[in-house]
Amino acid sequence: MAPEARHRTTPSIRRPDSVVALRRALDAAGYTFAAVREALGADETLMVLPHQVPLANRRLGDGPLGTLIRLFVVDGTVTTEQAARALAPLSLQEAIGMGVVTLGRSRVHGAVRILPTNGASFVFASDLDATDPSDLPADFVMGVTESSRLLACLTVRRPVERALDLGTGCGYQAVFAAQHARQVVATDVNPRAVAFARFNAMLNGADNIEVRSGDGFGAVQEGEAFDLIVCNPPFVISPDRAFTYRDSGLHADDVSHNLVRQVPRFLRPSGLAHLLVSWIHPHSSDADDEWSGPLRGWVAEAAEPCDAWFFRKGSYDPLAYAIMWNQRLALANQMPRYVAAVDRWTRYFEHLGVGALAWGAVWLRRRDVERPRVRCDELPEASLSADAANELVRLLETDDLLEGLSDAELLACGVSVRGDQRLEQVMRWSGGAFRTVDASLIRDTGLASRAEVDPPLAAVLAGVDGSRTVGQVLEHAARALGGDPAAVSAQALPAIRQLVSHGFLELGGVG
Numbered sequence: 001m002a003p004e005a006r007h008r009t010t011p012s013i014r015r016p017d018s019v020v021a022l023r024r025a026l027d028a029a030g031y032t033f034a035a036v037r038e039a040l041g042a043d044e045t046l047m048v049l050p051h052q053v054p055l056a057n058r059r060l061g062d063g064p065l066g067t068l069i070r071l072f073v074v075d076g077t078v079t080t081e082q083a084a085r086a087l088a089p090l091s092l093q094e095a096i097g098m099g100v101v102t103l104g105r106s107r108v109h110g111a112v113r114i115l116p117t118n119g120a121s122f123v124f125a126s127d128l129d130a131t132d133p134s135d136l137p138a139d140f141v142m143g144v145t146e147s148s149r150l151l152a153c154l155t156v157r158r159p160v161e162r163a164l165d166l167g168t169g170c171g172y173q174a175v176f177a178a179q180h181a182r183q184v185v186a187t188d189v190n191p192r193a194v195a196f197a198r199f200n201a202m203l204n205g206a207d208n209i210e211v212r213s214g215d216g217f218g219a220v221q222e223g224e225a226f227d228l229i230v231c232n233p234p235f236v237i238s239p240d241r242a243f244t245y246r247d248s249g250l251h252a253d254d255v256s257h258n259l260v261r262q263v264p265r266f267l268r269p270s271g272l273a274h275l276l277v278s279w280i281h282p283h284s285s286d287a288d289d290e291w292s293g294p295l296r297g298w299v300a301e302a303a304e305p306c307d308a309w310f311f312r313k314g315s316y317d318p319l320a321y322a323i324m325w326n327q328r329l330a331l332a333n334q335m336p337r338y339v340a341a342v343d344r345w346t347r348y349f350e351h352l353g354v355g356a357l358a359w360g361a362v363w364l365r366r367r368d369v370e371r372p373r374v375r376c377d378e379l380p381e382a383s384l385s386a387d388a389a390n391e392l393v394r395l396l397e398t399d400d401l402l403e404g405l406s407d408a409e410l411l412a413c414g415v416s417v418r419g420d421q422r423l424e425q426v427m428r429w430s431g432g433a434f435r436t437v438d439a440s441l442i443r444d445t446g447l448a449s450r451a452e453v454d455p456p457l458a459a460v461l462a463g464v465d466g467s468r469t470v471g472q473v474l475e476h477a478a479r480a481l482g483g484d485p486a487a488v489s490a491q492a493l494p495a496i497r498q499l500v501s502h503g504f505l506e507l508g509g510v511g
């Protein structure tokens with residue numbers, strides 16, 4: 001007998017009691033990230049590829065947790081009795097009416113994916129994946145992906161009045177924001193995403209989220225402003241218009257460009273925006289040193305001044321970028337479609353005259369000053385920790401402090417070394433002794449920063465013992481180097497500012 005076809009549904013919040021009952025069923029079964037991961041033996045994405053389904057099915061027991069995972073994670077089917085037992089206190093009829101399961105000839109199918117989050121007690125419903133990614137409909141509502149998690153880690157979680165999640169999808173960023181914003185506005189152009197976001201807000205008890213339907217800032221009223229704006233847009237630079245969640249349909253990197261240019265208008269003074277973006281390097285060599293050039297240009301076009309902080313995840317040559325964003329086709333063994341997509345994308349990039357393509361994030365802070373600051377950092381290859389934004393706020397506040405400190409004031413500050421770093425030296429045998437040819441300070445936490453240390457700076461660092469002011473450290477270094485204190489100071493102060501700015505050194509009282 002042919003397998004029963006799955007039906008795509010959109011979850012409904014017409015009966016709020018039913019949504020609450022579904023949440024109770026999930027909680028009663030222990031449907032947490034740790035339990036689901038353990039039951040599946042999956043990695044942290046909780047992704048189960050088609051070839052892993054039989055093994056996953058064998059691992060899952062027949063209890064409520066196993067049944068719910070079959071329905072909502074591995075696209076399996078269960079008997080009506082199993083479904084009724086696992087979904088209680090929600091009745092099977094209510095679950096069908098709500099659109100989270102469908103009834104086939106004899107068995108119950110999951111109609112949405114529902115995944116718990118790592119590190120928080122939220123669950124998010126999204127569309128089921130298709131076995132063949134090219135069969136996904138254009139209005140597919142994606143679940144929580146690497147980009148969703150990156151944006152959430154980069155978002156500052158401090159109490160605010162109003163937050164905006166632009167392009168909310170299943171509502172992931174909005175539900176997190178609802179924990180620390182009094183009111184959240186979440187918008188999406190895709191009506192099915194709007195329905196999923198409303199459903200997930202209710203499933204997670206977030207009653208301070210208003211979900212609106214609309215295109216870009218069209219869903220925001222004139223004069224509305226926010227303390228926090230988060231946006232994970234369809235930032236991928238692509239010639240396709242296959243999926244609303246991925247392809248903006250706009251030319252080249254215009255979706256990111258427009259966003260960076262427009263967002264400041266909707267920020268309250270001191271308000272923060274966190275955006276994911278992709279941008280084009282006109283020349284492949286720009287990917288080395290000049291990577292932030294286009295982003296600087298976009299921020300400069302904004303009518304309202306903002307401090308900007310650019311984070312690069314990576315820059316790629318056109319072929320690597322095309323491969324990266326189409327690899328789902330390769331993973332699903334759709335090789336002819338994969339090859340055609342990579343060819344189409346690379347032709348598009350040739351037509352645009354692209355040297356390389358980058359993606360990453362932008363922080364904007366509305367600040368009415370004449371010369372706002374710009375800062376650039378690389379994101380580490382590994383995932384950021386959930387509290388990464390706290391560390392970034394500390395660095396931002398350090399930059400605020402440094403901006404207000406004259407050199408004379410800086411010289412009077414106490415200075416110490418932060419504990420979470422190491423100094424790596426490469427020494428080479430030369431002229432009868434080992435001599436340092438390369439030295440770097442390295443921090444593995446947060447942005448995993450690295451700073452080159454030349455011999456004069458090494459002499460400065462040798463004097464930082466937590467008991468001296470910056471001025472005393474520089475005098476100590478001038479004696480050790482046998483140099484003029486004023487010259488050493490003039491040379492070393494910018495480097496000290498850099499080390500403080502990147503969290504290698506801390507300013508404070510003298511110990």
Ligand SMILES: C[S@@+](CC[C@H](N)C(=O)[O-])C[C@H]1O[C@@H](n2cnc3c(N)ncnc32)[C@H](O)[C@@H]1O
Pocket residue numbers: 142143144145147148151166167168169170171172173187188189190193214215216217231232233234235244245246248
């Ligand atoms: C990459 S998904 C991000 C979803 C979710 N915010 C997250 O972080 O996981 C992009 C979302 O933007 C929505 N979107 C695309 N174009 C839009 C537009 N012009 N206006 C509003 N939303 C849009 C898509 O429907 C999709 O839900």
